[in-house]
Amino acid sequence: xxxxxxxxxxxxxxxxxxxxxxxxxxxxxxxxxxxxxxxxxxxxxxxxxxxxxxxxxxxxxxxxxxxxxxxxxxxxxxxxxxxxxxxxxxxxxxxxxxxxxxxxxxxxxxxxxxxxxxxxxxxxxxxxxxxxxxxxxxxxxxxxxxxxxxxxxxxxxxxxxxxxxxxxxxxx
Numbered sequence: 697x698x699x700x701x702x703x704x705x706x707x708x709x710x711x712x713x714x715x716x717x718x719x720x721x722x723x724x725x726x727x728x729x730x731x732x733x734x735x736x737x738x739x740x741x742x743x744x745x746x747x748x749x750x751x752x753x754x755x756x757x758x759x760x761x762x763x764x765x766x767x768x769x770x771x772x773x774x775x776x777x778x779x780x781x782x783x784x785x786x787x788x789x790x791x792x793x794x795x796x797x798x799x800x801x802x803x804x805x806x807x808x809x810x811x812x813x814x815x816x817x818x819x820x821x822x823x824x825x826x827x828x829x830x831x832x833x834x835x836x837x838x839x840x841x842x843x844x845x846x847x848x849x850x851x852x853x854x855x856x857x858x859x860x861x862x863x864x865x866x867x868x
Contacts, residue, residue: 757789757797758821761804762860768801771859774840775825809861812845823864830854830868837866 762768769780769788781796782789786803811817827833830850837856838844845863846855853865 757800758823759800759802760860760862761807762801762862763804763807764860765801765803768858768860769799771840771842772799772801775837807860809857810863812855812857812863822862824853824867825864827866827868830866833866833868 760768765786765788766783769783769790773779773790776790776792776799778790778792778796778798779794780788781791781794782800787800789797789800791798810820812822825833834844834854834856841859842856842864844854845857850868853867855863855865857863
């Protein structure tokens, strides 16, 4: 299933412009979601049928556990062209603009980094970063402290670890 969600600026409602699932029509899927959820926030079907679907909330940010929140925030701010918007030492939040809260980093003591690829110690999640020039992006990421984890034949992505050991991919 995939969906594009935007905001109708006149009504401040979240609008689904595309949703699909294998074997199920778009509006049938939205109707099923509406029956199964009891959340108060309306989402309007993007196909002109006028149906509303309830949504529980919106993603505010992704939070990384790490040993040094300032250092890891600086790494991702440089990688993604973001700025630090909150910093209390143990909790740092970055975003693309003033006040935006897109990624956060919290101190974890003790911190145990994920091990990739090791099914006995799964990565839990990883970040995909879309790049135009993967070779230039790799050089820049390594210069900022990333480590290349996977040297197999490139198939549209390269796997790295950030300075705290979280895996991420440069996708091209």
